[in-house]
Amino acid sequence: MSSVLYDVPGPRAIVRNRILSVVTVVIVLIILGLIVWRLAATGQFAAQKWYAFTFTKVWLDIGQAMINTLSAFIVAAVGALVLGFVLAIGRLSDHAWVRIPVGWIVEVLRAIPVLIFMFLLYYGLPSVGIKMEPYWAVVIALIVYNGSVLAEVIRAGVESLPRGQYEAGYAIGLRKSGVMRLVLLPQAIRAMMPVIIAQLVVTLKDTALGFIITYEELLFYARFIGSQSTYGSPIVPATIIVGAIYIALCLLLSWIANAVEKRTRRSPKVDAAVVDAGLHHPVGEVTDTELIALQDDQGRRR
Structure with missing residues (x-):
């Protein structure tokens, strides 16, 4: 077998x-x-190394650092998804004057490391008279890089669909924008959801790069508390705690994404219209299977 x-x-x-x-x-x-x-x-498990974490103030600071990490991640994730959709649609355009420049933009943005983006925004812009806060340098760098990666993910998902999906959408009278929005993108997103989740997890972890430009997120605070000789320089305990927080956040993100994936696994229903003898007849709710059936029916009529 x-x-x-x-x-x-x-x-x-x-x-x-x-x-x-x-x-x-x-x-x-x-x-x-x-x-x-x-x-x-x-001696990394000695009581002296963990003494700093017996203070409430330390845990409040860790909580604030986690909030800073999540605030940067949420804005960057939403921005990256929006930018990814825009660039993916540009890459799928029928017009060469749109498709080719967008393709070059995506390739260039994907080739530049996130840390280089942060350095350019935080250290480079002041040389031309523009000062940027560490938060926005982190967020914009994450949006630009991860948005370009997600653009290729979404484009690959759309192009992996059978050609019959395109033709079935056109057969019931949808324009290209309707075919893309109602037929192709929902299926592509469901198919590429694991890759999108993985990229969002990468986005969450890349917020840790912000400590290099003094953004006060989890890794920044772990380095700060770990360098305090008063508490025995507990760099390893601080790293273990921060690492555990990152693991918990990534698992939570994966759980939320899997829950969303299960909800969207149901076949989407699309409101469309069929063009027959020059008149628009409302179809109502059309599933993917019905779209293919309509395509086959039109082929027989031809």
Whole structure:
């Protein structure tokens, strides 16, 4: 018995895969054990190293740093999605004078690292008389870079759809904007949702680069509290706490995105009109299957 993508493993392959899985888990546990042992041996779990985190003020500052991280991420994520849609539509344009320049813009923006964007905005603009706050330097850099990446993700999702989806939309009288908005984009977004989620997680983690330009987010505060010799310079405990917060935020983002994906997994219904003998007859609610059926019906009429 086989699948389209791979052959179903036999008894020997199943045993071999199980052995490899057990060996991999054991190796990972050994590596983690060695890391924990070295941390304990160097006194990173000593009470003095964690003493700073017994103060309420420290946790309030960590909460404020987390709010700063989330505020930059939320604005950057929304802006990146909007920019991604705009650039993707430009890349899919039938007009070469729109498609080619937008394509070059996307390629250039994708090629420049996020940190370079932040440096240009925060350190470069003052040389021409424009001063930018660290928050906006972080947000704009994340929007520009991640928006260009999401543009390619959305474009790839649209172009991966069968050509019949385009033709079915045109067959019921939709213009290109209607076909794109009602037929193609909803399906492309559902298909590319895992990639979009992954890019948003990258956006969340890239907010940590803001500490280099003095934006007071989680990593900035971890470095600050970790450099306090009064509390024994608890850089490792601070890093562990901040890392745990980042992991929790990424898991929460993935859970929200998966919930949204499940809700949008239902077949979308589209209000459209069918052109027949020069008259617009309301169709009402048309599903993807009905669109293809309408296309086939029109083909038979021809």
